[in-house]
Amino acid sequence: MAIPSKTIEDIKAKADIVAVIEKYLPELKKSGRNYRARCPFHNEKTPSFFVNPDKGMYHCFGCGANGDVFKFVQEYEKISWPEAVRKIAADVGISVRDEYENSAAAAEDRRLYEALERAASHYKKTLFETYAGKNALEYLKGRSITLDTIERFGIGFSQGDAVHALAKEGITAEQLAKAGLSRDGDGRTFEYMSGRLVFPIRDARGRIVAFGGRSLDDTRQPKYLNTPETRIYIKGRHLYGFFEGSERIKKSAEIIIVEGYVDVVASHQYGLPNAVSCLGTAFTEYHAALVGRFVKKTALIFDPDKAGLTAAVRAAEHLINTETEFYVVTLPDKTDPDEYIIKNGAREFVDYIRRSKKNFFDFHCDYLAAKHGAATPLEKLACLKEIFPNVSRIKSPLIAQETLKIVSQKLGIDLNIVAAEYSIALKKLGGHSGNRFQTSERVYPSRAPSEPARAHAAKTSSRPLSGEETLISVLLRSPERSADFSQEMFLEQGCLSVWKKIREDYTHRGKIDAAAIAASLPDDAKEWFSSLAVREINLSVHECVERIHGEMSEALLRKRLKALEPEVLASLVGGRPDAAKCEEYQSILRRLKNPRPPRGAVENAAEVSPARR
Numbered sequence: 001m002a003i004p005s006k007t008i009e010d011i012k013a014k015a016d017i018v019a020v021i022e023k024y025l026p027e028l029k030k031s032g033r034n035y036r037a038r039c040p041f042h043n044e045k046t047p048s049f050f051v052n053p054d055k056g057m058y059h060c061f062g063c064g065a066n067g068d069v070f071k072f073v074q075e076y077e078k079i080s081w082p083e084a085v086r087k088i089a090a091d092v093g094i095s096v097r098d099e100y101e102n103s104a105a106a107a108e109d110r111r112l113y114e115a116l117e118r119a120a121s122h123y124k125k126t127l128f129e130t131y132a133g134k135n136a137l138e139y140l141k142g143r144s145i146t147l148d149t150i151e152r153f154g155i156g157f158s159q160g161d162a163v164h165a166l167a168k169e170g171i172t173a174e175q176l177a178k179a180g181l182s183r184d185g186d187g188r189t190f191e192y193m194s195g196r197l198v199f200p201i202r203d204a205r206g207r208i209v210a211f212g213g214r215s216l217d218d219t220r221q222p223k224y225l226n227t228p229e230t231r232i233y234i235k236g237r238h239l240y241g242f243f244e245g246s247e248r249i250k251k252s253a254e255i256i257i258v259e260g261y262v263d264v265v266a267s268h269q270y271g272l273p274n275a276v277s278c279l280g281t282a283f284t285e286y287h288a289a290l291v292g293r294f295v296k297k298t299a300l301i302f303d304p305d306k307a308g309l310t311a312a313v314r315a316a317e318h319l320i321n322t323e324t325e326f327y328v329v330t331l332p333d334k335t336d337p338d339e340y341i342i343k344n345g346a347r348e349f350v351d352y353i354r355r356s357k358k359n360f361f362d363f364h365c366d367y368l369a370a371k372h373g374a375a376t377p378l379e380k381l382a383c384l385k386e387i388f389p390n391v392s393r394i395k396s397p398l399i400a401q402e403t404l405k406i407v408s409q410k411l412g413i414d415l416n417i418v419a420a421e422y423s424i425a426l427k428k429l430g431g432h433s434g435n436r437f438q439t440s441e442r443v444y445p446s447r448a449p450s451e452p453a454r455a456h457a458a459k460t461s462s463r464p465l466s467g468e469e470t471l472i473s474v475l476l477r478s479p480e481r482s483a484d485f486s487q488e489m490f491l492e493q494g495c496l497s498v499w500k501k502i503r504e505d506y507t508h509r510g511k512i513d514a515a516a517i518a519a520s521l522p523d524d525a526k527e528w529f530s531s532l533a534v535r536e537i538n539l540s541v542h543e544c545v546e547r548i549h550g551e552m553s554e555a556l557l558r559k560r561l562k563a564l565e566p567e568v569l570a571s572l573v574g575g576r577p578d579a580a581k582c583e584e585y586q587s588i589l590r591r592l593k594n595p596r597p598p599r600g601a602v603e604n605a606a607e608v609s610p611a612r613r
Contacts, residue, residue, distance in 0.1 A: 014092040017069040018053045024076050032536045041065040050534040055514035059530040066530035068515035078293040112232050115171050115179040116208040123156025123198040132159040136197050139216050144342045149269040160194035180227035192227050199261045202243040209233040212261050236284035245273040253296040258337045266338035270346040283315030292322030304330045316360040320393040327357040361403050365410035380411050388425040467547035468495040473532040474544050479506040481541045561588045
């Protein structure tokens with residue numbers, strides 16, 4: 001749902017980023033051109049979170065958090081970007097209307113939502129008012145599902161007549177097909193949910209986007225079936241029961257992930273409305289991001305068979321990238337969550353989770369030991385090779401260290417050996433620190449996937465800026481000077497790319513939008529750019545140029561030194577020293593050892609991060 005770009009610009013122009021953030025961080029204080037406070041996105045004692053009102057950006061030198069006013073509200077409130085835009089718009093008195101609302105696409109989507117709502121009503125009516133639905137109702141009662149729960153979740157039954165019945169209400173067969181309810185084949189229309197219990201699947205706003213079906217006959221395969229993906233339904237982006245339990249999930253900051261629809265329904269009925277399921281698909285990165293926005297603890301409860309254990313591992317791999325604490329629970333053999341809850345009650349189910357939960361890596365070691373064995377060195381090495389990629393995703397150095405201890409204990413391998421093998425694995429995974437890599441012909445300082453984000457942020461803030469980076473920081477303050485330079489001034493591709501954007505923006509608009517420039521950069525460059533944007537550089541453009549020239553001269557000297565080295569060494573070894581080359585070599589060494597510092601080279605920022613103090 002696109003919000004017009006002009007509206008977004010108007011909101012950003014009217015919203016004072018300092019005033020907005022100050023509502024969330026009352027301790028925000030002026031510090032030079034910036035404002036400074038303790039970062040709300042990680043725990044810290046010394047403030048390293050900066051807000052620059054001129055550029056409309058914030059940056060934390062402790063954890064790397066960065067962005068504009070919309071991004072701050074989105075991250076702080078844990079809401080979507082459009083929701084953040086609307087929230088700020090309401091605060092500054094601007095009405096937001098989506099371009100989407102009056103589009104043909106919106107009209108098409110409304111027809112699909114209407115078809116799905118009508119279908120849900122028909123399935124519900126079939127469950128309660130037809131002979132075919134009687135058996136389905138008895139099945140639900142046999143699973144101890146109450147009428148109140150059936151009503152709350154809108155559960156129904158399909159006897160395969162929805163296409164014909166809804167045609168009488170003006171819902172065309174084409175609409176139903178586009179909504180994923182039916183398809184044509186062999187000269188007839190086939191209804192996906194025919195002969196199944198029907199569970200409406202809702203999005204985060206409560207709109208029905210699809211249906212899940214459960215066969216009443218366990219011999220009929222597949223037992224569970226979802227309607228196919230459509231323009232309004234992507235299976236990997238929805239969790240069954242999330243809308244119904246959203247209030248409890250947000251309040252408790254905990255979620256339980258189970259496998260089936262009935263597991264979710266029974267959990268909610270017996271007092272656990274924070275249970276959800278993955279709609280018969282693998283737990284995806286999108287699911288992890290959704291969970292990570294709202295919860296701090298996640299319990300993964302899958303069947304104890306091979307498929308269930310594999311699903312638990314795959315889900316955990318995505319959750320590692322979030323800041324949630326998660327664990328794995330396996331129920332007794334051939335027991336589903338709904339059966340356990342109905343037999344023992346919700347309190348006992350919660351107690352069982354508490355007694356039986358395992359740290360993921362504890363569980364993963366057991367899983368891999370059963371898969372590969374863990375008796376011989378080769379078997380243990382096979383386990384480590386599958387564990388290390390997940391360890392490398394952990395952002396916290398402390399948690400990573402504790403995880404290696406768990407692996408050491410579970411597999412019976414000396415911790416020093418585990419650490420040594422992990423170092424070898426990191427090199428193969430590209431996990432060396434302080435690297436620079438190329439993306440779309442732009443080179444930016446970055447971290448390897450395995451390097452903790454916070455350590456990288458501290459490293460980024462504490463390292464001296466290059467002359468080119470210093471110039472970019474100054475040009476963000478004085479963009480009118482960007483036209484004074486040509487691309488030959490920049491050897492660093494990242495700086496060259498940003499300089500072009502500054503010059504182009506200023507040439508066409510007479511001003512620059514630093515937040516817009518940041519948004520146009522690759523993800524791996526945003527943190528680097530925002531750190532330049534909020535720095536206060538006490539140098540003029542001329543002094544920056546002097547520094548760049550000094551760095552260029554040093555680079556040329558080092559290049560010449562490298563070329564001279566083998567020639568000088570060869571002449572000395574041969575017993576006939578080349579006096580001229582030896583003198584040149586010594587002269588270069590002296591110049592590199594005692595360079596004449598360019599003006600302003602002692603310190604390049606009035607405000608520096610705590611890491612530099």
